[in-house]
Amino acid sequence: MKYLIVMVAVVVLAGCGSVRKVETGTNKVGERFSMQLEGPWNHVDFPGIKPGQLWTMEGITVDELIIYAGIKDGQVMHPDNAAQTKKQNVVFRRDMPTEKIVSMFESVMTRDDSVFKLLRIEPSSFAGRKGFLFEFERIRRNDNLRQLGFGYGAVDDGELFALVYVAPALTFFPRHQARVEAIAHSALISPPVGAAAPVAILPPPVRVSIGMPGQRLPAVSTAARAVAIPEPK
Amino acid sequence: MKRRQWLHMGCAVCASLAAGGLLAQGDLDYAPPERLARPDAASDEGGLWAMMDREEKNLRRSGLLLRDEQLNRYIQSLACSLAGEHCGDIRVYLVRTPQFNASMAPNGSMQIWSGLLLRVANEAQLAAVIGHEVGHYLQRHSLARLRDIRDKAALGQVLGLFGIAGLVGQVALNATAFAYQRDHEREADRIGAVLMHRAGYSVEESAKVWDGMLQEMRARDGDGATVSPLFATHPPTPERRDSLSAIAALLPGGSAGTESYLTRVSPFLDDWCEDEVKRHQFSESVALFSRLMVASPVAGLMQCYRAEAYRLRGADGDDERALSDYRLATRDGAPLAKAYRGIGLIERQRHRNSEAAQAFRRYLELSPGAPDAGLIRSYLESA
Amino acid sequence: MSLLIRRYLVVFFLFSALPAVLSPALAQSKNRAPGFSDLAKEASILVMTPDVELYSISAGGVIEPKADWTESAQRHLQASLQTRMTGSQLKVQFLPEEDGDAFAEISALHAAVAQSIALHHLSGGNLKLPTKNDQMDWSLGDAVTPIRQKHGADYALFVWFRDSYASSERKAAMFAMALLGIGISGGIQVGYASLVDLKNGQVLWFNRLLRGTGDLREQAPATETVNALLNDFPAVAAR
Incomplete structure (x- = not known):
């Protein structure tokens, strides 16, 4: 069953995936979210990563920066669509207090039975709004890799804006931490375009199963196993 | 898996x-x-x-x-x-x-x-x-x-x-x-x-x-x-x-060994209950904690986690259920930090600031170094 | 549904493997870190215990780990690596069994990095990472320091394999589907090898196998597999 999820994710990545360079300077994600980059990043795009946007420095099996630019009330966070599961999906609500938003991220990151330990959660200004920051440790179930991560977020006009970074505790987290912190500190949310602005700018939640950090990562390691080659052995 | x-x-x-x-x-x-x-x-x-x-x-x-x-x-x-x-x-x-x-x-x-x-x-x-x-x-x-x-x-x-x-x-x-x-x-x-x-x-x-x-x-x-x-x-x-x-x-007779078991595992119950709630399958968790509460020396802790499951599920009436569980779990003044935090979080949502503040203060007294102490302190200041 | 998925995969991996097939000359430089050509003379290399798992694919396409196959694959790989590396002009040592636990996290880290190199660098195409400028520039950093401290080697060789084989039912199903003009998967061998500089963690040389042939369950094909994976392994500097 897990394999199915994984395979769907792999297909998506394989068939339609692409990587785009995110240039130094001002970058806009979605309609209302922007940030300043001191150096370039790689934006890995494939259907299924929505509602987040995935950036990486070392590759998607190593480090992931996930950007949420305006999650709407009632929107599902990385739907868990494995056909046979009856699991409850994780849904964002505009009136969610900070602790519930963080527990929402937590649920997504432990969906594969990875162990997640919250190290810190506190208020922090983010993108010019009153927001929050959280730090965590995670042991990825798929390969036992120990990861460290942190996230920043804020709710503006009922929409969630957030950044979550996760990377191996060895070498990679310390290597890129400052870079990501700088991005977080430069983030800005612009006001909604007029009160009567259309709400449904983002596409509806994509019906492809994908996890946040990690849930999808096994996808690639498993890609190989799930892969098909026409000739039998 | x-x-x-x-x-x-x-x-x-x-x-x-x-x-x-x-x-x-x-x-x-x-x-x-x-x-x-x-x-x-x-x-x-x-x-x-x-x-x-x-x-x-x-x-x-x-x-x-x-x-x-x-x-x-x-x-x-x-x-x-x-x-x-x-x-x-x-x-x-x-x-x-x-x-x-x-x-x-x-x-x-x-x-x-x-x-x-x-x-x-x-x-x-x-x-x-x-x-x-x-x-x-x-x-x-x-x-x-x-x-x-x-x-x-x-x-x-x-x-x-x-x-x-x-x-x-x-x-x-x-x-x-x-x-x-x-x-x-x-x-x-x-x-x-x-x-x-x-x-x-x-x-x-x-x-x-x-x-x-x-x-x-x-x-x-x-x-x-x-x-x-x-x-x-x-x-x-x-x-x-x-x-x-x-x-x-x-094969009649024999003991259950409830006390000795709970004494040994009690330092870990918090972690395990947390892991359970994090599964995000709140209805199952509610059933589990309801069962574990029955005639148990750790009933209070289990009731507290049932409340956590209710609070996070957030369906109609869940806040009331959670509050009632948190309150019962702490009725003898049991030092269950999470219960006080839960009370504070729900009361805060309902804009009952003095109740929220009181509960948050108790939480921070009991658990000053908690990972979310910074967040709770900020809630307390704004209450 | 799942058939559809597999066909996608077939298409993707065929395409991704294509450039390497078409341009062997390019592949040569593609497998080395910028500026790296030969191994230092008299250098010592530590061969890490291979990380390997074998799977069977049932008629319905369910993939299951097979511990007994994995067990023999482990032995065969170890033996083949011994032969292959002893033939090099390096001072070769093998990671003692009892050190496996201590370096488990580093091995897991290597696997994650190797997968990214394979996906984003060797497969390339539209999955290349623009920030890497088409260079094989990945480093495990000081995560490898404990290995150097413990064993005093200059380099480490990491090997990782995942291999799957069709069950007989699967083969029958494949045959039947082929008659209907539908190709479904048999099994595939994926292997990674990384030569890592223990001074700074740089991945100096990397290779990947991705093919529908090869068998780790028997010694002879396992030797062929190791030789294929290490075919382009860097030579020791002439002087």
């Missing part, structure tokens, strides 16, 4: 108990075999051991292992009290996973998941599960199963020659494999009961383990077949409870 499921299929036989057959006193005079010697490496059993040694090595390296020495010693010694002279051959590994599972490999390495440790109420219930696993080990069921599977695989190859029939054939083969396994489960059940009786535990407790799992599964929407990997191959039945009760009647 996959690996573990496979472990169950292929080698370690899982802890589910099957419905018992007719019982006679004679069935209960179980004499364990001599200590199992390491089999010849060239034999099929030797191959099975080598492969399990490798699995054990992976397990030993896992970051998911609970490494607390005291807890490991405690559960190891419980296993020893059941396994008698086989004690030296059995190695217990505690794995942090919020699901109900235990398994034992033929080379003597036994896995117990933290979700199981949370769900058993006392030593006797844990002994029932470990005893059952030891039963599989002593009777070398894995080897029998390996041979069985191999024989059937050969048959499968023949069926495979008929093209698509292979698919149908495979399903049929699986069905016979499960039937075969159920006999093993029945035998392991019986041995487990005898061993726990001899070690001084109340056999009656063993039926309760399964009763509890049934309740939890019913709480799940739909058929609830995946609460635990165990039930993929072994749907629990009311007969199982009856058969265990029948065995218990023949």
